[in-house]
Amino acid sequence: MRHILSLLMENEAGALSRVAGLFSARAFNIESLTVAPTEDPKISRMTIVTSGSDAIIEQIMKQVNKLVDVVKVVDLNDTRHIERELMLIKVAAKKTDRAEIKRMVDVFRGRIIDVTENSFTIEMTGTGEKLDAFIQALDERLILEVVRSGVSGIARGDKAIHS
Amino acid sequence: MAKKKEILRGAEIFCRALKDEGIKHLFGYPGGAVLHIYDELYKQDAVEHILVRHEQGATHAADGYARATGKPGVVLVTSGPGATNAVTGIATAYLDSIPLVVFTGQVSTHMIGNDAFQEVDSIGITRPCVKHNFLVKDVKDLATTIKKAFYVATSGRPGPVVVDIPKDVTADSCEYEYPDKVDISSYKPVVKGHPGQIKRAAELILSAKKPMIYSGGGVILGEASKELTQFTKLLGYPITNTLMGLGAFPATHKQFVGMLGMHGTYEANMAMHHCDVLIAIGARFDDRVTGDLEKFCPYAKIVHIDVDPSSISKNVPVDIPIVGDVKHVLKDLLAILKSDGGQKPDAKALKAWWKQVDEWRALDCLKFDRDTEVIKPQYVVEKLWELTKGDAFVTSDVGQHQMWAAQFYKFDKPRRWINSGGLGTMGFGVPAAMGVKLAYPDETVACISGEASLVMCIQELSTCLQYNTNIKILSLNNRYMGMVRQWQEFFYSSRYSHSYMEALPDFVKMAESYGHVGMRIEKSSDVEGALKEALALKDRTVLMDFVTDQTENVYPMIASGKGHHEMHLSSDKDRELA
Numbered sequence: 212m213r214h215i216l217s218l219l220m221e222n223e224a225g226a227l228s229r230v231a232g233l234f235s236a237r238a239f240n241i242e243s244l245t246v247a248p249t250e251d252p253k254i255s256r257m258t259i260v261t262s263g264s265d266a267i268i269e270q271i272m273k274q275v276n277k278l279v280d281v282v283k284v285v286d287l288n289d290t291r292h293i294e295r296e297l298m299l300i301k302v303a304a305k306k307t308d309r310a311e312i313k314r315m316v317d318v319f320r321g322r323i324i325d326v327t328e329n330s331f332t333i334e335m336t337g338t339g340e341k342l343d344a345f346i347q348a349l350d351e352r353l354i355l356e357v358v359r360s361g362v363s364g365i366a367r368g369d370k371a372i373h374s
Numbered sequence: 375m376a377k378k379k380e381i382l383r384g385a386e387i388f389c390r391a392l393k394d395e396g397i398k399h400l401f402g403y404p405g406g407a408v409l410h411i412y413d414e415l416y417k418q419d420a421v422e423h424i425l426v427r428h429e430q431g432a433t434h435a436a437d438g439y440a441r442a443t444g445k446p447g448v449v450l451v452t453s454g455p456g457a458t459n460a461v462t463g464i465a466t467a468y469l470d471s472i473p474l475v476v477f478t479g480q481v482s483t484h485m486i487g488n489d490a491f492q493e494v495d496s497i498g499i500t501r502p503c504v505k506h507n508f509l510v511k512d513v514k515d516l517a518t519t520i521k522k523a524f525y526v527a528t529s530g531r532p533g534p535v536v537v538d539i540p541k542d543v544t545a546d547s548c549e550y551e552y553p554d555k556v557d558i559s560s561y562k563p564v565v566k567g568h569p570g571q572i573k574r575a576a577e578l579i580l581s582a583k584k585p586m587i588y589s590g591g592g593v594i595l596g597e598a599s600k601e602l603t604q605f606t607k608l609l610g611y612p613i614t615n616t617l618m619g620l621g622a623f624p625a626t627h628k629q630f631v632g633m634l635g636m637h638g639t640y641e642a643n644m645a646m647h648h649c650d651v652l653i654a655i656g657a658r659f660d661d662r663v664t665g666d667l668e669k670f671c672p673y674a675k676i677v678h679i680d681v682d683p684s685s686i687s688k689n690v691p692v693d694i695p696i697v698g699d700v701k702h703v704l705k706d707l708l709a710i711l712k713s714d715g716g717q718k719p720d721a722k723a724l725k726a727w728w729k730q731v732d733e734w735r736a737l738d739c740l741k742f743d744r745d746t747e748v749i750k751p752q753y754v755v756e757k758l759w760e761l762t763k764g765d766a767f768v769t770s771d772v773g774q775h776q777m778w779a780a781q782f783y784k785f786d787k788p789r790r791w792i793n794s795g796g797l798g799t800m801g802f803g804v805p806a807a808m809g810v811k812l813a814y815p816d817e818t819v820a821c822i823s824g825e826a827s828l829v830m831c832i833q834e835l836s837t838c839l840q841y842n843t844n845i846k847i848l849s850l851n852n853r854y855m856g857m858v859r860q861w862q863e864f865f866y867s868s869r870y871s872h873s874y875m876e877a878l879p880d881f882v883k884m885a886e887s888y889g890h891v892g893m894r895i896e897k898s899s900d901v902e903g904a905l906k907e908a909l910a911l912k913d914r915t916v917l918m919d920f921v922t923d924q925t926e927n928v929y930p931m932i933a934s935g936k937g938h939h940e941m942h943l944s945s946d947k948d949r950e951l952a
C-alpha cells in the first residue's frame with residue numbers, strides 16, 4: 212500500500228543522503244521525495260511517498276527513526292491528511308489549440324504562467340492523481356516538458372507534527 | 375570567575391579530547407592528512423598510539439579491544455587509502471554493534487571535492503556501515519563532535535562512528551573546552567522497558583510448558599550477563615546462546631543447551647523448534663540462526679527484548695515486544711518473578727520438557743573420533759579449553775575453525791569469545807587478539823584461525839612484536855578454505871573450485887621471521903604437549919600450525935532453506951529428525 216511519510220531532520224550536511232541511502236541499501240521503495248527547510252532553519256522537513264506491506268512500512272519507520280539526524284517521523288496514512296504536488300507543464304499551443312487548452316486548465320484549476328507564440332507553461336497543484344488526470348486529458352502530442360515536485364503532505368486539524 | 379580557556383590547534387584538541395575522554399589506546403597508521411595530529415601525538419603520553427601494519431588491522435584491533443573491555447575502540451587513519459582500508463573493519467564492527475570511533479584524515483576543506491591527492495568521500499563510503507558519521511568543517515566544532523562521536527558509539531545499540539577531519543581543521547586554533555556531556559535532540563536511546571509489556575511478558579513466560587530462552591550478543595553488549603544468569607536459573611528453563619552471545623550464560627551450566635542455528639547443537643535447535651514460549655533477549659533473529667523463517671518456532675509465542683526497535687519484528691513477527699536496555703528489562707522481570715505470592719513456573723510441565731531436552735542432548739551431536747593419529751580440529755579446541763581452564767580470551771577468524779571454537783570452547787564468562795559473527799570477516803582474529811591483549815596484558819589470549827584466514831592480516835605479527843602483545847595463534851591448517859570446501863562438498867558435488875590452499879608458506883619460519891615462536895604439530899598425541907609449551911611461553915607470541923584432518927566437516931548443519939528440526943548430524947548419518 213502507498214504511504215506518505217513526513218519527517219523532520221536536523222539540517223546537517225549529508226542528512227538527505229542518509230535517508231536516500233537507507234532506502235536504497237534496504238531495498239525500500241521511494242516513489243517521491245521532497246525536502247526543504249522549515250520555519251526553524253536548523254530543521255528540514257521531508258515528505259517521502261513509499262509503498263509496501265504493513266511489515267515493510269513498520270521497518271521503514273523504525274529504520275528512519277534510528278538515523279541519528281532524524282528528529283521525528285510520522286506516517287500520514289495514520290491520520291486524515293492533505294497531500295499536494297506542484298506541476299509545471301509546457302505544452303505546444305498553436306492558435307488553433309489555445310482555446311481548448313485554456314478551457315482544460317480552467318477545469319483543472321491550473322494557471323497559465325508563461326506564454327509564447329507557440330507555447331503555454333501551466334502551473335497546477337493537487338494530488339498526484341489529479342495531475343495524472345490532467346496529463347491524460349491533454350493531447351499527448353502537445354506536451355513538451357513536465358516537471359513535478361513530488362508530494363508534500365500535512366495532517367488535517369490543529370495538531371502539528373512537533374507536538 | 376570562569377577559568378580562562380586555552381587556545382589550542384585542532385591537532386592538540388584532538389589529543390586533549392581523547393585524554394579527557396579517558397582513552398588509553400589509539401590504533402593508527404600515519405599519512406599526509408593526519409601529520410599534524412601525529413606531531414601532537416609525539417609530544418604527549420596520555421594516549422598510547424599503537425602502530426599497526428595495515429589500517430584493517432587497526433580497526434579489528436580496536437574492535438577486539440572494545441569487545442573484551444566494553445569500552446570504545448579508537449582508530450586514527452589517514453585520508454584516501456587509509457580510510458578505505460579501514461572500511462572492512464568498520465563494517466565488521468557495524469554488523470556486530472561494536473562501539474568504535476574511527477578518525478579519518480581528510481584533505482583540507484578548500485580542496486574537498488577536487489579529486490585532491492588521497493581524497494575519497496569517506497563520509498559517503500562509510501555511511502552505510504556506521505551508526506553515524508561526522509565531517510568536521512570548523513575547528514570550533516571539533517571537541518564537541520568528538521564527544522558526540524563517543525556518546526553515539528557507546529549508547530543505545532552501540533556501533534562504529536566515523537569522524538572525518540580535514541587537514542586544515544587540525545591546523546586551525548580555537549578555545550578548547552571538552553564538554554562533560556552532549557545532548558543530541560534527535561537521538562534519544564530508550565532505556566527502560568514499558569512496564570505493561572514487561573508484566574504481560576512475565577505472565578506469558580510463567581505460563582510456558584515448553585519454554586526456551588534464546589539470548590544473543592545484546593546481552594553481552596548491554597552488560598546484562600549477571601541478570602540473564604539469575605533470570606535463567608530462577609526459572610530453570612533451558613537456554614541457548616547465539617554465536618555472538620556465547621559466554622553470557624555459563625556454558626558449563628546444565629541449563630545451557632549449546633549454541634543454536636546453522637551449526638548449533640541438536641538439543642538447542644530441537645528445543646527451539648518445539649518450544650511453546652520463546653524468550654528472545656538481545657538477539658536479532660539473524661538468518662544463520664533462524665534457518666527457514668517459514669519453519670521457525672512454529673509452536674511458540676515469542677517475547678523479544680531488544681534496545682533497538684528496528685530489530686523487533688524485522689524477520690520474525692513477535693507477540694510481546696519490549697524495547698529497552700536488556701539489563702533494565704531483565705531487572706524489572708526479575709523483580710516480578712521474585713515477588714511473593716506471584717505465579718511460579720509450571721514444575722510438572724518443566725520436568726517433562728527437560729526430559730525431552732535431555733533425550734535430545736543424549737544424542738551427543740558434537741561427538742567426534744578421538745582415536746585418530748591425524749589431528750581432529752575439535753580436539754585441539756577442546757584441549758585449549760581444558761588447559762586454559764575455560765578462562766582464556768579466544769578470538770577467531772572465519773570458517774570451520776570458528777564454528778569448532780564456538781562449539782568446543784565452553785565460555786563461562788561474557789566478553790571472552792571474540793569473533794566476527796555478522797560480517798564474517800576473515801583476517802579478524804590476529805589483530806583482534808592483539809587488541810584484547812593490550813587491554814589485558816596478564817590474561818591468556820588465543821586466536822583460533824585457519825591457514826587461509828590467518829594470512830589475511832598476518833602483517834600484524836609485527837605489531838605484536840613491537841608492543842609485546844603475546845598472543846597464542848592456533849592455526850587449524852587443513853590446506854583448504856575448509857568452510858568453502860564443506861559447502862562445495864555438500865552442494866556442488868565435491869567440485870572444489872579454488873578452495874584448495876596451494877603454495878602455503880612455511881608457517882614456522884614465517885613466525886620466526888616476525889620474531890615469534892613457530893611450531894608445527896602433525897600428530898594428535900603431540901597436541902597437548904605443544905599447547906602446554908606454547909601457553910607456558912608467557913612472554914612470546916606463538917604460532918601453532920596444527921596439521922589437521924583435511925576432510926573434517928562441521929556438524930550439525932542446517933542447510934539454507936531448512937528448519938531447525940532438519941539438521942544434518944554427520945556425513946554417514948544424514949538424519950532428518952522432526
Ligand SMILES: Cc1ncc(C[n+]2csc(CCOP(=O)(O)OP(=O)(O)O)c2C)c(N)n1
Pocket residue numbers: 771772773774775776798799800801823824825826827828850852854855856857858
Ligand atoms: C574476507 C573474506 N573473504 C571470503 C570469505 C568467505 N569464506 C568464508 S570461510 C572461508 C574459508 C576460510 O578458510 P580457513 O581460514 O582456512 O578456515 P577453515 O574453514 O578451513 O577452518 C572463506 C573463503 C570471508 N568470510 N571473508
